[in-house]
Amino acid sequence: MAIDRKTFPRELEDEAIYIIREAAAQFERPAILFSGGKDSITVLRLAQKAFYPGKIPFPLVHIDTGHNFPETIEFRDWLVKETGVELVVGYVQDDINAKRAVEETGKFSSRNGLQTVTLLRTIEENKYDACLGGARRDEEKARAKERIFSVRDEFGQWNAKNQRPELFDYLNGRIQPGENVRVFPISNWTELDVWNYIKEEQLDIPSIYFMHERDIIERDGVLWPVSEFVYRDSDEVVQKRNVRFRTVGDMSCTAALASAASNIDEIIEEILITTVSERGTRLDDKRAEAAMEMRKVNGYF
Amino acid sequence: MEVLRIATAGSVDDGKSTLIGRLLYETNSITTDKLEAIQKASQRKGIDFLDLSLLTDGLIAEREQGITIDVAHIYFNTSKRKFIIADSPGHVEYTRNMITGASKAEVSIILVDVRNGIMEQTHRHYYIANLLRMPKVIVCINKMDLANYDENRFNELQQEFLSFANQIKFPEQEIYFIPVSSLYGENITKTSGKMSWYKGPALLDLLEKMEIHKHLNQAPTRLPVQYVIRPRSEDYHDYRGYAGRISSGVFKVGDSVTVLPSYQKSIITGIQQYETQLTEAYARQSVVMLLKDNVDISRGDVIVKDGQVAEPKKELVCEICWMNTQPLVSAKTYLLQHGTTQTKAKITSIDFLQSPGTLETRQASELKMNDIGQVKIKTAKPLAIDSFKENPSNGAFILIDEHSNTTVAVGFLIR
Numbered sequence: 001m002a003i004d005r006k007t008f009p010r011e012l013e014d015e016a017i018y019i020i021r022e023a024a025a026q027f028e029r030p031a032i033l034f035s036g037g038k039d040s041i042t043v044l045r046l047a048q049k050a051f052y053p054g055k056i057p058f059p060l061v062h063i064d065t066g067h068n069f070p071e072t073i074e075f076r077d078w079l080v081k082e083t084g085v086e087l088v089v090g091y092v093q094d095d096i097n098a099k100r101a102v103e104e105t106g107k108f109s110s111r112n113g114l115q116t117v118t119l120l121r122t123i124e125e126n127k128y129d130a131c132l133g134g135a136r137r138d139e140e141k142a143r144a145k146e147r148i149f150s151v152r153d154e155f156g157q158w159n160a161k162n163q164r165p166e167l168f169d170y171l172n173g174r175i176q177p178g179e180n181v182r183v184f185p186i187s188n189w190t191e192l193d194v195w196n197y198i199k200e201e202q203l204d205i206p207s208i209y210f211m212h213e214r215d216i217i218e219r220d221g222v223l224w225p226v227s228e229f230v231y232r233d234s235d236e237v238v239q240k241r242n243v244r245f246r247t248v249g250d251m252s253c254t255a256a257l258a259s260a261a262s263n264i265d266e267i268i269e270e271i272l273i274t275t276v277s278e279r280g281t282r283l284d285d286k287r288a289e290a291a292m293e294m295r296k297v298n299g300y301f
Numbered sequence: 302m303e304v305l306r307i308a309t310a311g312s313v314d315d316g317k318s319t320l321i322g323r324l325l326y327e328t329n330s331i332t333t334d335k336l337e338a339i340q341k342a343s344q345r346k347g348i349d350f351l352d353l354s355l356l357t358d359g360l361i362a363e364r365e366q367g368i369t370i371d372v373a374h375i376y377f378n379t380s381k382r383k384f385i386i387a388d389s390p391g392h393v394e395y396t397r398n399m400i401t402g403a404s405k406a407e408v409s410i411i412l413v414d415v416r417n418g419i420m421e422q423t424h425r426h427y428y429i430a431n432l433l434r435m436p437k438v439i440v441c442i443n444k445m446d447l448a449n450y451d452e453n454r455f456n457e458l459q460q461e462f463l464s465f466a467n468q469i470k471f472p473e474q475e476i477y478f479i480p481v482s483s484l485y486g487e488n489i490t491k492t493s494g495k496m497s498w499y500k501g502p503a504l505l506d507l508l509e510k511m512e513i514h515k516h517l518n519q520a521p522t523r524l525p526v527q528y529v530i531r532p533r534s535e536d537y538h539d540y541r542g543y544a545g546r547i548s549s550g551v552f553k554v555g556d557s558v559t560v561l562p563s564y565q566k567s568i569i570t571g572i573q574q575y576e577t578q579l580t581e582a583y584a585r586q587s588v589v590m591l592l593k594d595n596v597d598i599s600r601g602d603v604i605v606k607d608g609q610v611a612e613p614k615k616e617l618v619c620e621i622c623w624m625n626t627q628p629l630v631s632a633k634t635y636l637l638q639h640g641t642t643q644t645k646a647k648i649t650s651i652d653f654l655q656s657p658g659t660l661e662t663r664q665a666s667e668l669k670m671n672d673i674g675q676v677k678i679k680t681a682k683p684l685a686i687d688s689f690k691e692n693p694s695n696g697a698f699i700l701i702d703e704h705s706n707t708t709v710a711v712g713f714l715i716r
Contacts, residue, residue: 009302009383017587018546021527025600025641049575050587053540054532137374145371161362163371164708165401165624169546170638170699174706188385190376277332 006268008196013046016185018169019148020050020132023183024057026173027130030183031088033119034060036072037248038205039134041079042194043185045203047132048083059086061131063119065111066093067229067250075206090122107231110252120156123180130173132183138190140279142293148187154178160293191278192271199264208245211262216241223256246278303382305513308406308435310389310399310426315412316443320483321375321386324505327490330377370395372402381509391422396657396671397624399429400711404697407513408437410504415448415480419461421658427462428657431469432620432673432713434693437511439477441504445496446482452498455480468660471690473516479504517584520692522550522606523685525640526598530589542573542589543598548640548694550606552590553581560596561603561685562613567592584694601642603685603695613683618652618715620689622673625702625709629668629676635709637680639698644682646700651676668710675715689713 020043023030032047034040047056062076080087092114095101101117104110123131137144147163149171164172173181186194198205215226217236224230226238229252243256244267261267309317325331339355363370375386389395389402403409409430413423430438440462448454459478466476479488480499487493490505502510530542552558556569571591572579582588590604598604605611623629629648637646653662654674668674689696700710 005378005380007302009304011304011585014546014585014587018527021544021587022641025528050544051528051530052573052575052589053534053537053542054530138376144373144375161370165397165711167401167404167699167708167711168697169405170708172638172699172701172706172708174636174701176706188374188376190378190383192378193383275333277334 005192005272006196008193008200012186012189012193013197015188016046017050019171019183019185020047022171022173023130023132024051026171027181029126029128030058030130030132031061031126031128032058033131033133034062034076035134035248036062036068036076036206037134038194038198038209039136039186041203041205042197043132043134044079044083044085045201046185056083056085059088061088061090061122061126061128063090063115063122064092065115065250066091067111067252069206069208069248069251071206071208072248075204079204088122088126090118092118094118095121109231110250112250112253116156123156128180129175130181130183132185134186135184136189136191136194137187140292146184146187148184149173150182150184151175152180152182156180192268195264195268195271199268206248208248209267211242211244211259213240214243214256215239216243216256223258225251225254225256227251303513305382305384305408305508306406307384307386307508308389308403308409308430309386310391310402310411315391315414316483317388317391317412320412320441320443320481320489321388323483323486323489325375325377327486328377328379328505370398372398379505379509384508391426393425394671396425396429396673397622399426400433400622403429403433403435404711406435408439408508408511409435410439410441413440413442413458413462415442415444415454415458418458419465423462424465424659425657427466428469431471431474432622434471434474434689436473436515437475437477439479439504439507441479441481443481443483445480445487446485450480450495452496455499477501477507479507514584517549517694518551520549520584520694521609521611521687522552523548523692523695524552524590524604525642526600526602526604527641529599541595542591543604544587544589545641546587547582547584549584549692550609551581551583552606554579557607558592558604559607559610560598561605561610562683563597563602565596565598566607567594567596601640603640605685611685611687613685615680615683617678617680617684617686618675619678619712620673620675620715621668621700621710621712623668623670623710625707626670627702627709628670629710631666634703636701636703637678637698638701639684639686640695642682642684644680644684646678646680649677649679678712686714688716690715
């Protein structure tokens with residue numbers, strides 16, 4: 001019965017490659033926003049296919065909060081070497097040092113919101129007119145409303161009420177100086193599609209997606225990875241548990257998942273039977289019902 | 302695995318959200334955290350049932366006002382197919398959103414409340430499905446539980462719908478009628494025991510089995526060139542690959558082709574998808590094409606198979622839907638985007654407007670937002686465009702305002 005849910009619909013790849021080629025043709029300085037997570041790894045693979053046997057005609061941009069999982073950074077550097085793509089890194093710490101961004105404090109502090117400052121600065125400094133990203137509409141209800149070519153104003157803001165209509169396959173990338181466009185080639189993919197694609201394409205992914213033993217603290221039913229970036233009360237107990245991560249964000253806003261999935265097939269099985277959505281492990285989305293829309297309005301990805 | 306794109310339109314009162322919610326619920330496509338979030342939000346709004354519209358109305362403004370404003374995309378799959386629903390608001394002021402949502406779909410689901418019968422809104426939804434030459438239309442006569450599951454009432458509404466539809470329907474289009482109750486799940490994912498007089502399939506069954514992409518590969522063969530790949534590396538010194546997504550038809554290695562609008566001729570020597578060499582490629586595939594001769598081809602050119610060449614046009618007669626708050630101004634210059642080409646274009650005349658609800662036509666000097674009408678357009682560059690009727694994948698275009706850069710209209714070529 002479930003057999004066909006494990007094959008990837010190739011039509012989605014054709015659509016994504018079409019979108020990536022449109023971005024390359026319509027913009028002068030596009031870039032791929034790369035987080036080291038499965039979605040941006042997928043976008044990089046699609047870009048590789050779109051221009052083969054030529055090179056990918058744009059760089060990878062990573063916004064480094066300083067709170068990454070070390071495994072993600074290690075993987076990023078390996079992948080850059082492997083593919084020969086140029087890497088540009090924007091450091092959140094630089095914006096904190098320059099007082100353009102202010103560090104949050106308290107029990108649930110994270111640098112998630114600060115990323116936007118660094119992202120907008122990096123876009124401006126490098127004069128990127130388009131940024132390709134791995135956001136998907138099935139992730140979150142505000143993302144479900146976003147266009148494939150999503151125009152942002154000079155301050156990076158998304159105007160949800162005044163989006164350009166997107167008809168058929170037509171993508172309109174015309175912008176005024178100062179504006180830029182976020183391009184989402186895998187808008188129509190689901191989490192399951194991404195995993196099936198990673199499996200069929202035999203893509204490498206960071207090790208934290210697979211089951212491993214890790215020090216965690218359990219707080220209100222959420223498994224927090226122990227690290228210097230996560231606040232811990234003195235009475236909170238550190239336990240060793242078998243966990244994996246379903247999404248890869250910062251250590252301070254990504255919860256672990258108790259799991260025994262140690263390969264892609266087992267991950268796919270797990271997703272097929274889970275009753276919790278993907279962003280359910282993202283603490284940055286849990287802050288308010290419209291947390292994602294508010295962040296997008298302010299220039300977030 | 303195939304992807305079926307579905308368009309739905311309507312307001313909360315039609316039971317549209319309940320229908321979609323029911324499809325998601327019964328195919329195990331809603332996770333518990335999302336359900337809990339909806340439960341909480343429903344309670345906050347002081348309603349005692351599960352308001353499934355909260356699942357799709359994702360924007361703050363939509364939630365505040367309790368209406369659907371923009372197209373939402375909903376994903377689910379069964380063991381047979383992946384489904385993408387583009388769900389649009391149904392009111393007249395959102396005609397442009399309906400067209401946007403439906404433009405990528407192969408099947409349109411139109412909901413009729415059995416108590417209210419066929420309304421002007423029903424006509425409008427069908428008119429749009431027809432304007433877009435939707436190959437399949439499913440009319441769900443909903444809330445049958447409130448009409449005692451009455452066969453006569455169902456037949457009556459079916460006749461009434463057809464008497465409107467038959468005035469504009471095109472022969473290849475298939476229309477299906479299903480009596481349903483979204484609230485009780487009758488004929489949604491399984492056949493209802495309450496309506497044994499209905500011999501057709503349940504909605505999901507129909508969606509899983511209907512034949513799709515039927516006409517795409519039979520239409521004239523076209524590849525709009527998106528990007529020219531020139532690696533200029535040692536291994537690929539003289540390599541020139543023409544990258545694009547085949548809009549219609551089938552190309553084979555060895556085919557003779559003509560490049561439009563320049564009329565240069567060549568022969569296909571290779572079709573590639575990454576490291577794979579194909580011998581033939583079909584509509585909707587993104588490929589790289591290699592040609593025998595060193596022809597001058599750039600973005601915006603269209604590669605067509607010999608024997609299926611249509612003469613490029615600079616004067617177009619078309620239907621358009623206006624999508625901007627600034628009305629269409631005759632004689633003003635816009636940018637027209639067709640395939641991968643952009644050219645300056647001028648509206649030379651507005652022939653008439655047509656009301657989707659009543660089919661009445663009238664003269665007008667401008668087109669306002671959501672108006673649909675027939676116009677004549679003159680373009681600066683010749684376009685390798687087909688009539689929308691003959692080849693929908695190569696027969697539509699958009700108009701862009703040169704100053705605001707926004708997309709202001711969609712057009713369909715008549716001739």
